[in-house]
Amino acid sequence: MTTQQLTSKSPTVLSWQMRRFLIGSSLTLFAFILVTAYLTPFLYMVSTSLKNREQQTNPNSPLWPATVATYTYQDQVYTMYAVPTEQGVQNWALVKKGRDSSYFIDPSNPQAGLIEWKGQWRALQEAWVVKFEYSNFVSAWNMPGQAANFPRLFFNSTMISFTGVIGTLLSSIAVAYGFSRFRFPGQKILFMVLIATIILPRTVLIIPTYAFFVKIGWVGTWLPLIVPHFFANAYNVFLLRQYFMTIPREIDEAAMIDGASPLRTLISIIVPQSIPVLIAVTLFHFVFAWNDYFEPLIYLSATPQLQPISVGVQAFNFMYNQQPAMIQATSLLGLSLPVLIFLVAQRYFISGVVLSGAEK
């Protein structure tokens, strides 16, 4: 298609470029509309989190955070309304209410004095001005009525995720190294078993595991959320193995011949060459552990002061489920760190997904 049309005469080239431009711009427009729909819930969250109480209960209020505008005239505070006049809709303060006509003051021209407006003031809409109610975030931060405030939940999430990351890095690096660099009987079968565990549903494991952790007294501690990660998992091992395979064997064989032990080779050759994939595994696991809800829920339901953000936010929101602003403020606090990490380090996430998608 390309060669044929490019070599033809210039008018065709122009129209082809025109067509290409039109296709490109309509695709982009379509994608733009779609992505706007995708991001609207975020906008809803931000906007709602900044609304005050009066606005939330007023069905005529705008979508953005706002408050009813007022105007102080002769030391009295008056509510402003959007008044339809011959000069278009004017924002005037209602000073004297009447049945068939009311008196308004125009804040942009108070010298003009009271203006009589014929019509029923009750049919008018209030005039709104943008106002951010930051106190929702103060409530979300302090979490009144909960055993743990947000900083405490944040600390818990950080500790659980961070320790889990260390565990999964140490163990998955070792296991991936074992699978990518050493031949041993049963290697193929063991690797297939490892991959097969990806499709094992968690529910078939949870009851005996839970009962076991109850028996040994680990329920109500962070241990069930941390210790299993010190034993590698299929996703990370697969990702790391894929990457280790791309490192030329000659390099670590040379190190081995120079007398380096396998462990030394791993630490001094393989690990330094694999920094990007190690960052990817770190970020994936951190975000996974940060967002995990089910396991912290069952293991920490009786110890709220140890809960991570996911479970803490859920408990708080369930308690305040009649206050949308507070709910959206905590939701925003809850998603801020993972989203920030993703936006800053997105190339590692994307390369990680691409690498794990290979060879499937």
Added chain:
Amino acid sequence: MVVTSKPAKISGLSFFEAKWGYIFISPWIIGFFAFLFFPMIGTLILSFTNFNLVNAEGLKFVGLSNYYKMFGDPIVYSALWITLKFTIVALPIGIIYPVLLAALMTAKGLWGRQLFRTLFYLPYIVPMVSAAWIWRGFLNTDAGWLNYFLRWFGLPTPDWLFTPFWIMPSLLIISLWGVGNAMLTMISSMQSISDDMYDAAAIDGAGPVTTFIFITIPLISPIIFYNVVLSMIGLFNYFLIPQILKGVAGDPGGSTMFYNLYLYKTFFTYQDMAYGATLAWGMFVLVLACTLFLFGTSKYWVYYTADER
């Protein structure tokens, strides 16, 4: 046995290799038995007992009585039906939609490709709890933005989260919000298709739709298969979003009592480990059967190029 089959020098090396190989993979071997194999067997064994954390009336084997209870339990059937109904709708949409999205993201002439990709991926990174509460507000009947927009266009405004009929589309919309990861795996698969394929199709006079159906889809079928298997398993085990939104009651009117919500309620709220294990094992057998079935059909529709395994 390995030692005798090979010359002495190599066998020394292979013994060395095997030793270190086992040492390095040992964390996974231990973890596999401790956190996967034994719990799995444990679930099976518990399903034949009366094990219960609440009243310790003495552990004993009760034969198949938990299974009789399960097959006679009307909630099991309704929960299974709710789960299957959701899966049948959400599985094809949850695959076709990211394929189309990936096609759009890789289309020639699209501007701001990287930015779009990032923004479509973004909701996937949002914690489930935050996502559920955002949507709970967004879909609110009176104050939610979706109904605000629908009202603005003069369309009917459903009671999304509070009627047994509309709750299912709501849950579907929420799950399609997190489609970014599937989209990204499909984008990377589409980009690995060589341009020669497309050039050859163009020479044969194939249009974009024909090319997409007969070149792109077969060549990305392994990644589609991978996503089908994982999302089927995910959908069979779906319950967390309804649990966050509605608690364990399965509201409205029991319409979100998914199989795994019932399982969770049985073992966690009622602490009935034995019956919970029976329900878990039942689901495991079902998932395993469906997975094997998918693998069985894969040779008819999943296309592996010759140089791949």
